[in-house]
Each structure stands twice: as structure tokens, then as C-alpha cells.
Amino acid sequence: MNKSPDTQRMEKIVSLCKRRGFIFQSSEIYGGLNGVWDYGPLGVELKRNLKNYWWRVMVHERDDIVGMDGSILTHPAVLKASGHVDTFTDPMVDCRLTQRRFRADRESVSRKDSIRLALLVSDHRKFNLPTPKVDPSSVFKFFIEFADKMSAQPDILKDDVENFRKAYVSGPAASGDSIRLLQRKGEDKATILKRADAFYQLRNILIPMLSPSTEEVTDSRDFSPENGAELTPPRPFNLMFRTSMGATETEDSIAYLRPETAQAIFVQFKNILEVSRKKLPFGIAQIGKAFRNEINPRNFTFRSREFEQMELEYFCRAEEGMKLLDYWLGERLKFYENIGIGRDGLHVKTVSDEERAFYSKGTYDIEFDFPFGRQELEGVAYRTDYDLLQHQKASGKSLDYFDEETKQRFVPHVVEPSAGVDRAVLALICEAYSEDEAPDEKGKMETRIVLRFHPRMAPIKCAVFPLLKNKEHLVAKAKEIVDLLRPHMNVFYDESGAIGRRYRRQDEIGTPFGVTVDFETLGEKDADLRDTVTLRDRDSMKQERVLVKDLPGILVSRIT
Numbered sequence: 001m002n003k004s005p006d007t008q009r010m011e012k013i014v015s016l017c018k019r020r021g022f023i024f025q026s027s028e029i030y031g032g033l034n035g036v037w038d039y040g041p042l043g044v045e046l047k048r049n050l051k052n053y054w055w056r057v058m059v060h061e062r063d064d065i066v067g068m069d070g071s072i073l074t075h076p077a078v079l080k081a082s083g084h085v086d087t088f089t090d091p092m093v094d095c096r097l098t099q100r101r102f103r104a105d106r107e108s109v110s111r112k113d114s115i116r117l118a119l120l121v122s123d124h125r126k127f128n129l130p131t132p133k134v135d136p137s138s139v140f141k142f143f144i145e146f147a148d149k150m151s152a153q154p155d156i157l158k159d160d161v162e163n164f165r166k167a168y169v170s171g172p173a174a175s176g177d178s179i180r181l182l183q184r185k186g187e188d189k190a191t192i193l194k195r196a197d198a199f200y201q202l203r204n205i206l207i208p209m210l211s212p213s214t215e216e217v218t219d220s221r222d223f224s225p226e227n228g229a230e231l232t233p234p235r236p237f238n239l240m241f242r243t244s245m246g247a248t249e250t251e252d253s254i255a256y257l258r259p260e261t262a263q264a265i266f267v268q269f270k271n272i273l274e275v276s277r278k279k280l281p282f283g284i285a286q287i288g289k290a291f292r293n294e295i296n297p298r299n300f301t302f303r304s305r306e307f308e309q310m311e312l313e314y315f316c317r318a319e320e321g322m323k324l325l326d327y328w329l330g331e332r333l334k335f336y337e338n339i340g341i342g343r344d345g346l347h348v349k350t351v352s353d354e355e356r357a358f359y360s361k362g363t364y365d366i367e368f369d370f371p372f373g374r375q376e377l378e379g380v381a382y383r384t385d386y387d388l389l390q391h392q393k394a395s396g397k398s399l400d401y402f403d404e405e406t407k408q409r410f411v412p413h414v415v416e417p418s419a420g421v422d423r424a425v426l427a428l429i430c431e432a433y434s435e436d437e438a439p440d441e442k443g444k445m446e447t448r449i450v451l452r453f454h455p456r457m458a459p460i461k462c463a464v465f466p467l468l469k470n471k472e473h474l475v476a477k478a479k480e481i482v483d484l485l486r487p488h489m490n491v492f493y494d495e496s497g498a499i500g501r502r503y504r505r506q507d508e509i510g511t512p513f514g515v516t517v518d519f520e521t522l523g524e525k526d527a528d529l530r531d532t533v534t535l536r537d538r539d540s541m542k543q544e545r546v547l548v549k550d551l552p553g554i555l556v557s558r559i560t
């Protein structure tokens with residue numbers, strides 16, 4: 001099957017991530033843990049750069065926001081009050097053939113190209129009928145023969161046949177179970193019948209009586225995207241991971257792994273208000289792990305079961321809520337542009353009244369064009385005073401704010417920009433991935449893979465190369481430069497292989513700058529060039545000659 005260019009692009013990205021040490025599957029040597037990922041040496045740097053920049057612009061560069069770091073293990077009462085225990089669910093469906101589970105609202109399966117083949121079964125054993133010794137697809141022949149026999153000995157089989165007839169004629173199946181299977185484009189009926197057979201074998205109905213009837217199906221979500229088998233009706237599935245605290249496992253020992261970082265902020269609101277002595281509007285920011293037992297983890301790290309969030313709860317007066325919602329949307333869009341995600345690839349979706357949480361007065365989703373489609377990166381929601389009121393009610397502790405000017409007491413409202421670290425990392429990688437052409441050592445053009453990370457995000461900022469590894473003075477000078485740069489940034493020293501190869505290896509991991517120490521640096525060719533190096537730019541591949549002592553200043557100005 002031909003793959004779409006985007007599928008191919010995604011596969012290349014996933015493979016690069018593994019090959020160069022950005023992201024690995026968790027517990028890979030044991031076959032992997034589904035929906036869980038480990039970040040390798042480069043991935044962890046990229047992730048840290050992202051989180052540090054978020055913290056810098058959200059906390060350090062502002063007077064109105066303070067940080068916190070809450071625990072992952074969460075008291076059940078917190079999540080009961082927040083509504084997570086009762087309503088943090090996704091509708092889940094199971095494939096009736098393979099028992100695989102899907103998230104119901106995400107699987108739109110058949111799009112105008114399908115015929116529904118309703119295969120009806122009767123479990124003949126229940127009716128004491130003779131076993132049809134025929135191929136299931138020619139089951140009608142069996143009925144005819146059976147009808148003949150029956151007319152010869154009507155009394156013996158009369159009751160059974162009557163029961164059978166009633167059930168068979170009036171209902172979708174005489175007994176046992178029935179399944180509907182989708183005949184998708186390119187599939188013939190025999191394949192479908194085989195699939196139906198598998199379904200009945202699973203139920204121990206060895207020779208099912210099949211009565212196929214077909215009907216057109218369009219835009220249905222009733223069928224598995226994998227095999228066209230019918231799905232069960234949707235059931236709610238709670239996404240929270242439960243664990244048990246202490247030596248005995250009872251209902252009282254339940255704790256949850258937090259499904260979002262936000263709740264710790266609401267629960268600590270009063271403490272933080274008191275110690276920080278902030279006035280409204282002000283915010284509390286947090287970065288940390290969250291856990292959701294996603295029904296279908298997929299699209300690499302996009303939907304994981306363990307992930308990180310960067311959340312801000314920005315408390316305000318009710319009348320400021322809508323204005324601040326728009327303000328934070330603007331700030332968050334700026335953030336993504338400042339880490340190198342172009343405005344063209346970002347989209348703002350205004351979440352409709354039906355889709356929005358009932359307590360929210362306005363929500364935007366910031367979406368990104370991933371190779372697998374346009375998907376949410378971050379949600380910006382005006383959550384009103386719902387969260388604080390819920391916790392105030394459930395805990396019996398006041399979570400209000402005293403306005404010294406107006407002498408009024410009230411529970412603040414909140415605007416929440418909630419971003420996913422892993423989704424942003426994936427967006428950074430997808431946005432950065434590109435292929436162009438560059439000359440190899442012999443001047444022949446070859447494909448160059450390059451991650452065009454914004455220098456601010458790049459895991460390694462500068463690579464330092466001695467032109468030749470067997471020239472002691474070149475090596476010593478290069479190591480001196482590494483020491484000079486190291487206090488300011490993450491640098492990488494590489495002396496192995498031809499210089500072009502070394503550049504290429506750095507291009508592939510997105511290192512924006514390369515410094516080469518050559519004989520000019522040593523002043524061997526031209527005394528004026530002593531203590532200068534070539535500084536190569538990853539994207540333009542242009543080289544400039546700069547003084548070694550100027551390097552920290554030049555580079556720091558380009559990476560911060």
C-alpha cells in the first residue's frame with residue numbers, strides 16, 4: 001500500500017528520534033509499555049529547554065505569577081470534588097471480534113465507501129436441529145434440505161422448528177449472537193464471511209448459520225477501524241490511574257495519580273495567596289507529570305498515558321475573565337512563535353458551547369498541524385469560579401479572597417492556559433524536521449536531514465571541531481574553546497571523521513552552530529587570523545570568521 005507523504009514524514013521523524021536518542025519506547029527490551037515513552041540524552045535537553053523557557057516567560061519575567069510543585073499522588077477527596085472521580089471519562093467501545101478497545105468519539109471509521117453486511121446467526125445446537133454439514137456460505141441449501149426432511153417427519157421436529165422459526169424470522173438472530181461486519185473497499189464477501197466465522201468460533205458456534213443481508217453504511221462509527229467488525233455501544237471509562245497507599249489495600253487506602261497538575265494549584269490556593277501576598281489578578285504556575293489511562297495511546301508521544309503538563313491558573317475578578325481569556329490566548333500564541341513554531345502551523349479553535357465543559361464561559365484550543373493531522377497542543381479556558389467553589393464546598397475551608405480596596409470577600413475566577421510538554425516537544429520536532437541538499441566531501445550533492453530548531457530550543461547549542469584529530473595543537477585549542485563556552489551553554493566536542501560528516505551529524509540533531517578550529521586559528525597561515533575560528537550556521541551553511549574571545553557573546557545573544 002502506498003503511504004501518504006505525511007505518514008512517511010511521521011515515520012522518518014519517529015525513526016530519527018530513536019536513532020539519535022530523542023525518544024525511546026519505554027521498557028523496549030521487554031516489548032514496550034504501551035503509551036509510555038522515555039526521553040534519551042537529546043530528548044531530555046529539548047524538553048528541559050522548553051520547560052525552562054516556559055518557566056522563564058510565565059514566572060521569572062513577570063511579577064504577577066509564582067510557581068509551585070505539587071505531589072503526583074492525590075487525595076481522592078480532591079478528585080471527587082473536582083469531578084474527576086465521577087466524570088473524567090471517555091466513551092469506550094470494544095471490537096466484538098478482537099476485544100480491542102477504542103475511544104468512541106475519535107474513531108470515525110467508514111466514510112461513504114462501505115457496505116454493511118449484516119450476518120445473522122443461529123446456534124442450531126440450542127434447538128436440537130441437525131448440524132448443517134455445509135459451507136456456511138451455502139447455508140440456504142441446508143435450510144431447503146432441512147425443510148424437506150421436516151415435511152417428511154413433521155412431528156419429531158415440529159416444536160424446535162417452530163421456536164427456531166419464530167426467533168429467526170422475528171429477530172436479528174435466532175439465538176447465540178450476531179455480528180455486523182463492514183465490507184470495506186477492496187474486500188470481497190468471502191473475506192467477510194471468514195471474519196464472521198472467526199467471531200462464531202470464538203463463541204464456540206462451530207458451524208454457524210449465516211444469513212447475510214447487506215445495506216449501505218455511511219459515516220458510521222459503529223465499526224472497528226482495524227477490521228470492520230462491529231463495536232460495542234459506548235460505555236464510560238474513567239481515565240484515572242488508581243493506586244493504594246500503605247500496607248493494606250482497602251477503599252480507604254485509595255490514592256490517584258493526578259490526571260492534571262491544576263488541582264494541586266486550586267487546593268493550595270489559600271496557602272500560596274497568603275505566603276506570596278499577591279493581589280488579583282495573579283497566577284500560580286506548575287510543570288509536572290500527569291497520568292491518564294488513555295484508551296488508545298497513539299501518534300507517537302501525542303497521546304500518552306504518562307505525560308507532562310505546563311499549567312497556569314490565573315486568578316481574577318469575574319468581570320475580567322473574558323478579557324483575560326483573550327489576553328492569555330495571545331500570550332500563548334506568542335510563546336509558540338518564540339520557540340520556533342510558525343504562526344502558519346498554529347490554529348485557534350473556539351470550542352463550541354456543546355463541546356465546552358459546562359462551567360467554562362469560553363475555551364480556545366491552540367492546534368498544530370502535525371503530520372498526522374491538526375491536533376490540540378494547548379487549551380486556554382476561562383473556568384469561572386467553579387474549581388475553587390467545588391473545593392471550598394467539599395473541604396469546608398474558605399478559599400475566598402479579601403479585596404482590601406472594596407472590602408469585599410469573594411471566590412476568584414480563573415483563566416487556565418494548559419499546555420502539554422510532550423505535545424509541544426513533538427510539535428517542535430515535527431516543525432523542525434526538514435530535508436535539503438548539501439554537498440558531500442567530494443562535492444556531490446546529497447540529501448541532508450536537518451532539524452531546524454530555534455537555537456533557544458536546540459538540545460546542543462554549539463559543536464566544536466578540531467579540523468584534524470591527530471594535530472595536538474588543533475585539539476588543544478578546540479578543547480580550550482569547549483571550556484570557554486561550557487559555562488554558557490550545552491556544547492559538544494567531536495573530532496572523529498571528515499569535517500563534512502561531523503557537520504551532517506550535528507545538522508541531524510539540530511545543533512545551530514559549529515565552530516571549527518583550523519590552522520588559521522593557530523596563526524600558522526596568516527598571523528592576522530590567529531585566534532579566529534569559523535562559525536558555521538546550520539540553516540544557511542554559511543561560515544563566518546570570528547575571534548575566539550567573541551564567541552561566548554555572539555552565541556549567547558543568538559540562543560537566548
Ligand code: ATP
Binds near residue numbers: 307309
Ligand atoms: P485531548 O482532547 O487531546 O485528550 P484534553 O482536552 O483532554 O486533550 P486537557 O485536559 O485540556 O486535554 O489537557 C491539557 C493539555 O495536556 C492538552 O492540551 C495536551 O497538550 C496535554 N495532554 C492531555 N492529554 C494528554 C495525553 N494523553 N498525552 C499527552 N499530552 C496530553
